[in-house]
Amino acid sequence: MKVKLVLLCVLTFVFASIYNDLAVAQATDALPSWNDGKTKQSILAFVEKVTTKGSPDFVPPAERIATFDNDGTLWAEQPMYFQLFFALDRVKALAPKHPEWNGKEPFASLLKGEVKSALAGGDKAILEIVMATHAGMTTEEFQQTVKDWLASAKHPKSGRLYTEMVYQPMIELLAYLRSQGFKTFIVSGGGVEFMRPWTERVYGIPPEQVVGSSIKTKFELRNGKPAIVRLPEINFIDDKAGKPVGINQYIGRRPIAAFGNSDGDLQMLQWTTAGAGARFALIVHHTDAEREWAYDRKSLVGRLDKALEEAKAKGWTVVDMKNDWKTVFTFEKK
């Protein structure tokens, strides 16, 4: 009996070791949509050093905060921000209730299908469109509208649902970081209530880990029933210097890793990398005109200019989408 038990123990140990080795092997292949090379290697090397106990760069799990921009970093942002497509569709849907829009810009142009003329009014025009379509309802009504739109609206180029226009390599990266004890957050210039209804399903990021721009809201009792109503007034713009402010305000802890794709992310990357200990900054450079889009310094959407310079100067990781990614969109995997 004794010998057999010892044998059993030895076997258990052997199988456990094999399983362990397999787990390690699996971990090193946690990013199958990333081509082997220095980009992928820089990610793996950083994660290894901050998660290895006894390493001088070890970071306790509670402090493994990673922040991700959304537009252009986790999902596409061309030919324009997807939230803007949502707003334009809402203008059309709401038009019957707003006959005055036929004589009022930017709505009149929009309703005639002249998007460029409508947006010629710049930030002021966009703000008017956003307020007309994002305010005036309860938060729950707005969430439902977002969900309904995402379930049916299609991207003009790919014909895919917008939630399919997410980057497979980044989905893998999010999951990999979480498997290594990281807590993943979105820190986006997009509207926080536009993102929260779907980030958990699509990215595995729950609503409470989404930081974004917001309009003001108000609590009130409607016929005795509590409601939170969305007001046509900006509360917070989570872009550029607003990103570290948003991180501090919502997360309250400096990330050790940050991921972006444009000059709007520069301050987040600066704030992240200026902390003590090992830090990681990554920029997704859109270099693939065939599978996605190629744009940087001169693009109106997602301009990447100053941040690209700083990335070079400081040795941040820059993803060359064309060469570093085996797959771009999740729908290509299906």
Next chain:
Amino acid sequence: MKVKLVLLCVLTFVFASIYNDLAVAQATDALPSWNDGKTKQSILAFVEKVTTKGSPDFVPPAERIATFDNDGTLWAEQPMYFQLFFALDRVKALAPKHPEWNGKEPFASLLKGEVKSALAGGDKAILEIVMATHAGMTTEEFQQTVKDWLASAKHPKSGRLYTEMVYQPMIELLAYLRSQGFKTFIVSGGGVEFMRPWTERVYGIPPEQVVGSSIKTKFELRNGKPAIVRLPEINFIDDKAGKPVGINQYIGRRPIAAFGNSDGDLQMLQWTTAGAGARFALIVHHTDAEREWAYDRKSLVGRLDKALEEAKAKGWTVVDMKNDWKTVFTFEKK
């Protein structure tokens, strides 16, 4: 060999079952500082029904959001909010750099030790004290000041550190809820950056799960080094109708359970209980003049009047501190 292996399996199963039963027995005694009775029972019954698979009230772990007020709910708030003691101590510490304060209220009275005269100026006086002591430095400098103060300042009545003036039964409740898959948040009228430096250590609640009042901040490069600077301007007041607004803004998901102690928590409890499915609302009623303090409808700090009425009308759980709690403060356990 076969028989022995079967025996081993059976034994493993038996021990696993015993261990499991022990775990269950342990779970039912997860609140040892709560006296048995309907208050404790209401908590256990709620948790059981939302965590039991197949129960009509089952709630998936991701949606088990529980929000806690801080002052008067997790730690004491008498004879005045602890953050106000901090501010007064800061006025004294900063006075040498502000000779003009000797001729300027509310600072002049404060520096003469006349706290009541200083606070006679009401909200305006308090706001001036807060801005003079909470703004003008970087967020990291402020965090350090809070930590230093908490490490040495003593409560005027108990002579204990403020972080020892926390309620043992609530600490157990937080841990119990987390053990049952809940995510615990603080939603407090107190300053968010005053709480975040210590909530993880004291309550097990990380910075990113603390919602509170805040002043505005600004990102800037100081000699090329990124810093977030605290500005003397209110950003958000997380009290009364501000609490559901704060919950929506920071957490983005409606809690299924909320815990408070004053009229400042009423709207949070209304918002929480108005959601679909099983909901839980609890109010800590300060009824123990001997071990803590006894106050409610007429107290200037932590007034509990309207919320007590609504609790009765709606059947919310009301903790009678004197009778429901075996132990009040954590330091009594030591």
